[in-house]
Amino acid sequence: MQVGETQWSAPERKIANNALEIACxxxxxxxxxxxxxxxxxxxxxxxxWRLHDFLSARRHYIDGKYDDSEAGIVFVxxxxxxxxxxxxxxxxxxxxAKLAKITALNRFF
Amino acid sequence: MQVGETQWSAPERKIANNALEIACxxxxxxxxxxxxxxxxxxxxxxxxWRLHDFLSARRHYIDGKYDDSEAGIVFVxxxxxxxxxxxxxxxxxxxxAKLAKITALNRFF
Numbered sequence: 001m002q003v004g005e006t007q008w009s010a011p012e013r014k015i016a017n018n019a020l021e022i023a024c025x026x027x028x029x030x031x032x033x034x035x036x037x038x039x040x041x042x043x044x045x046x047x048x049w050r051l052h053d054f055l056s057a058r059r060h061y062i063d064g065k066y067d068d069s070e071a072g073i074v075f076v077x078x079x080x081x082x083x084x085x086x087x088x089x090x091x092x093x094x095x096x097a098k099l100a101k102i103t104a105l106n107r108f109f
Numbered sequence: 110m111q112v113g114e115t116q117w118s119a120p121e122r123k124i125a126n127n128a129l130e131i132a133c134x135x136x137x138x139x140x141x142x143x144x145x146x147x148x149x150x151x152x153x154x155x156x157x158w159r160l161h162d163f164l165s166a167r168r169h170y171i172d173g174k175y176d177d178s179e180a181g182i183v184f185v186x187x188x189x190x191x192x193x194x195x196x197x198x199x200x201x202x203x204x205x206a207k208l209a210k211i212t213a214l215n216r217f218f
Contacts (some may be wrong), residue, residue, distance in 0.1 A: 028154045035157065039148045045137045045171070048144065052164040059161055062154070 023085035078105035132194035187214035
């Protein structure tokens, strides 16, 4: 499966970039809800540093995740669908081959 | 001023350690209030990473600050008084020489 060599039209790039933005905002909103919940339980200095460790880990994970290069975007989209941040119908407009690759990749994750 | 060579009795160490604990809890409480306030304004991923940067800086600062070695504790106590986390009367029970050193160091900070 040569996902790295997939060609992207301009409208497809736009669909993919929009999907990444939507997914990133959903993931951010969930993270903000989690932080707000955790902040209600802060009492000691160790609680603050636990929150700091949690944010460090999430930042490292999210920073590395939203790769929008043409070589990586199919993997990223597949991962986001798998995690529930995107649904396949939000990728409508991509060609059949890309959609089939995303569906197939989902089985590997 | 040879603060590094100061001798500490067991009751004085207890007073100093209690003072450090009190100051650390006050500084922690203030930090928690600041984080709670900031969390109310979280909307975007950049806001989360700004909170993370803020906690990184505070952690680095606080971790290095509460040095309870006999060589360092006079400096630490003086700094905490200067910053308002401790008052001089909370150091009652330390000998006059130590109190004088703490007061004198305050003028250097």
